Amino acid sequence: xxxxxxxxxxxxxxxxxxxxxxxxxxxxxxxxxxxxxxxxxxxxxxxxxxxxxxxxxxxxxxxxxxxxxxxxxxxxxxxxxxxxxxxxxxxxxxxxxxxxxxxxxxxxxxxxxxxxxxxxxxxxxxxxxxxxxxxxxxxxxxxxxxxxxxxxxxxxxxxxxxxxxxxxxxxxxxxxxxxxxxxxxxxxxxxxxxxxxxxxxxxxxxxxxxxxxxxxxxxxxxxxxxxxxxxxxxxxxxxxxxxxxxxxxxxxxxxxxxxxxxxxxxxxxxxxxxxxxxxxxxxxxxxxxxxxxxxxxxxxxxxxxxxxxxxxxxxxxxxxxxxxxxxxxxxxxxxxxxxxxxxxxxxxxxxxxxxxxxxxxxxxxxxxxxxxxxxxxxxxxxxxxxxxxxxxxxxxxxxxxxxxxxxxxxxxxxxxxxxxxxxxxxxxxxxxxxxxxxxxxxxxxxxxxxxxxxxxxxxxxxxxxxxxxxxxxxxxxxxxxxxxxxxxxxxxxxxxxxxxxxxx
Amino acid sequence: xxxxxxxxxxxxxxxxxxxxxxxxxxxxxxxxxxxxxxxxxxxxxxxxxxxxxxxxxxxxxxxxxxxxxxxxxxxxxxxxxxxxxxxxxxxxxxxxxxxxxxxxxxxxxxxxxxxxxxxxxxxxxxxxxxxxxxxxxxxxxxxxxxxxxxxxxxxxxxxxxxxxxxxxxxxxxx
Numbered sequence: 192x193x194x195x196x197x198x199x200x201x202x203x204x205x206x207x208x209x210x211x212x213x214x215x216x217x218x219x220x221x222x223x224x225x226x227x228x229x230x231x232x233x234x235x236x237x238x239x240x241x242x243x244x245x246x247x248x249x250x251x252x253x254x255x256x257x258x259x260x261x262x263x264x265x266x267x268x269x270x271x272x273x274x275x276x277x278x279x280x281x282x283x284x285x286x287x288x289x290x291x292x293x294x295x296x297x298x299x300x301x302x303x304x305x306x307x308x309x310x311x312x313x314x315x316x317x318x319x320x321x322x323x324x325x326x327x328x329x330x331x332x333x334x335x336x337x338x339x340x341x342x343x344x345x346x347x348x349x350x351x352x353x354x355x356x357x358x359x360x361x362x363x364x365x366x367x368x369x370x371x372x373x374x375x376x377x378x379x380x381x382x383x384x385x386x387x388x389x390x391x392x393x394x395x396x397x398x399x400x401x402x403x404x405x406x407x408x409x410x411x412x413x414x415x416x417x418x419x420x421x422x423x424x425x426x427x428x429x430x431x432x433x434x435x436x437x438x439x440x441x442x443x444x445x446x447x448x449x450x451x452x453x454x455x456x457x458x459x460x461x462x463x464x465x466x467x468x469x470x471x472x473x474x475x476x477x478x479x480x481x482x483x484x485x486x487x488x489x490x491x492x493x494x495x496x497x498x499x500x501x502x503x504x505x506x507x508x509x510x511x512x513x514x515x516x517x518x519x520x521x522x523x524x525x526x527x528x529x530x531x532x533x534x535x536x537x538x539x540x541x542x543x544x545x546x547x548x549x550x551x552x553x554x555x556x557x558x559x560x561x562x563x564x565x566x567x568x569x570x571x572x573x574x575x576x577x578x579x580x581x582x583x584x585x586x587x588x589x590x591x592x593x594x595x596x597x598x599x600x601x602x603x604x605x606x607x608x609x610x611x612x613x614x615x616x617x618x619x620x621x622x623x624x625x626x627x628x629x630x631x632x633x634x635x636x637x638x639x640x641x642x643x644x645x646x647x648x649x650x651x652x653x654x655x656x657x658x659x660x661x662x663x664x665x666x667x668x669x670x671x672x673x674x675x676x677x678x679x680x681x682x683x684x685x686x687x688x689x690x691x692x693x694x695x
Numbered sequence: 696x697x698x699x700x701x702x703x704x705x706x707x708x709x710x711x712x713x714x715x716x717x718x719x720x721x722x723x724x725x726x727x728x729x730x731x732x733x734x735x736x737x738x739x740x741x742x743x744x745x746x747x748x749x750x751x752x753x754x755x756x757x758x759x760x761x762x763x764x765x766x767x768x769x770x771x772x773x774x775x776x777x778x779x780x781x782x783x784x785x786x787x788x789x790x791x792x793x794x795x796x797x798x799x800x801x802x803x804x805x806x807x808x809x810x811x812x813x814x815x816x817x818x819x820x821x822x823x824x825x826x827x828x829x830x831x832x833x834x835x836x837x838x839x840x841x842x843x844x845x846x847x848x849x850x851x852x853x854x855x856x857x858x859x860x861x862x863x864x865x866x867x868x869x
Contacts, residue, residue: 303793305792305793307792307793307795307796308792308828308829309792309828310828313828313829343794343797344745344778344797344801346776346777347776348744348746348754348757348758348774349746349754350746350749350751350754351746351747351748351794351797371793372748372791372793372794372797373746373748373749373750373788373791373793373794374748374791374793374829375748375789375791375824375827375829375830376824376827376828376829376830377824377827379827379828379829380823380824380826380827388823391823392823395750395752395823396750397750397751398749398750398751398752398753398754398755398848399751399752399755401750401752442755442758455696455699455700458762458763459699461759461761461762461763462709462762462763462764464759464762465759465762465763465764468759478756478850479752479755479848481752481847514698514699515699518696518699521696522696689751690751691748691749691750691751694791
């Protein structure tokens with residue numbers, strides 16, 4: 192049974208692929224909110240247009256996916272966040288960009304809009320303005336409490352964001368994040384852009400996930416146009432996606448240990464990460480593999496010496512990585528910092544639909560590669576590790592297990608890489624006017640969603656990119672509670688949420 | 696752990712031979728760097744990295760500078776935690792409007808003499824994000840820039856070339 196069977200709707204939108212989209216009345220919108228709040232549905236995405244809001248949802252039981260749209264020409268829609276907290280930041284973003292007002296919303300503080308753009312509601316098409324007031328952090332009161340403000344410029348080489356800790360002595364009683372510092376107006380720049388330019392913008396949503404974003408963007412375009420990339424291109428896409436996952440996980444494992452003052456691991460994994468990037472450079476001509484995946488296929492073939500470079504990388508990892516796992520497992524001083532630190536409750540991970548290692552370390556058994564079985568993962572074998580502890584240690588172990596899986600996947604792909612074309616030609620026009628596509632891919636930190644509508648000339652009418660971090664950042668606020676401020680870097684690194692990916 | 700440590704003792708070092716300083720970077724710097732500062736700083740520079748709105752791609756490669764292959768510290772270059780400890784601001788991103796004030800404040804908090812290096816295509820002129828309602832554009836539109844290192848993102852070797860050019864000049868050899 193599809194999701195829309197139980198949600199009253201006005202009409203289905205025929206040109207939306209591969210999952211259905213339907214326009215709903217207020218009753219239908221409320222029914223969708225009810226089912227999200229009950230936990231029957233998981234929120235996948237929530238985004239706006241000048242006079243409409245959309246929610247993508249997944250049925251926890253049947254794995255069906257659907258999008259519901261509430262048209263709001265009067266500029267208001269029933270708040271989702273006051274019943275279903277995971278929607279809160281997305282709802283505040285919709286208000287910031289489009290000026291649409293969620294009725295009965297508990298929290299309508301700006302999220303991306305810091306009052307610096309010189310205009311309000313930049314994607315609304317109108318020129319209404321909002322009154323700018325100083326940003327109010329949520330109150331936490333008590334005799335012995337004090338506040339610690341950190342950022343947006345941090346002490347390390349990391350992205351900018353602001354953290355407001357309220358502490359009782361050393362113990363954190365509340366953390367509130369304020370992000371938006373890297374908001375670049377990406378979705379506005381995409382409007383009217385050619386597919387080529389938009390694919391490049393998608394590939395720069397979050398630099399560490401450039402492959403995953405380009406992959407999802409390409410799949411969404413292909414779904415909209417009802418074309419398929421050639422098989423060899425699909426395998427090369429997955430090869431790059433696994434290399435990206437490998438490089439990021441290796442970097443993270445070392446960085447987490449480094450934040451627990453164990454620099455040896457950082458040095459060792461840093462070498463392995465660099466070897467990954469060099470192999471990627473040899474194989475695909477760019478260390479991060481930017482702009483290789485394009486709608487229709489891949490822009491370039493793997494270089495002649497790329498296969499041997501990747502095989503050498505795999506051999507090196509198979510030799511060295513087990514020793515590093517042993518090192519992690521046998522170093523009590525390190526585990527003393529990671530075990531039982533920064534616990535994410537399983538209930539929160541499920542409710543927020545947390546993807547990646549954050550969800551999988553807290554018992555949420557979801558991986559877009561397996562759940563959606565997009566090509567070529569439908570034909571590859573791999574396991575999805577899941578743990579229950581939900582602490583920093585569990586998030587490290589999920590990464591370790593995923594490194595092993597990615598190494599095995601890279602070997603499988605190299606073995607299957609037969610000859611074949613690289614790009615399916617795109618039609619010059621969409622044929623029947625506007626068409627819409629949606630896709631999810633599994634980036635190293637969780638599922639990335641891309642939704643887009645193309646006009647008749649294959650230009651972007653509207654494109655929305657949703658990073659896994661939207662549903663992970665709020666859980667970091669819960670994970671730090673009761674821990675000491677000094678453990679925050681460790682907790683934060685174990686999440687490694689994207690700033691740019693959510694600020695866009 | 697013992698095996699890993701022993702192996703590190705017997706293995707050859709991984710560090711890359713140092714690349715030559717970038718020629719055009721030297722030329723750009725020649726006009727800007729003060730000789731008095733050279734005597735004061737010698738061949739050592741403390742770098743504060745500031746992400747002014749990048750996609751994080753540049754940060755990944757700046758991080759790589761500290762790995763065993765590039766090992767920037769052997770050149771006297773080291774990353775510090777505060778602008779108050781820094782000689783150099785390494786700035787990335789198309790400078791979002793939401794970060795402009797923080798960047799200005801970081802610049803003002805950095806003691807003289809100081810140099811600003813804009814890293815990455817976005818930091819040079821806004822890159823793909825030029826013209827956005829939310830971006831200022833290149834770093835030089837907010838604070839004075841002494842050296843640009845382009846690339847999307849620049850490779851660690853490109854970064855090293857630029858930074859060595861800066862070091863050569865500051866050290867009095869340029």
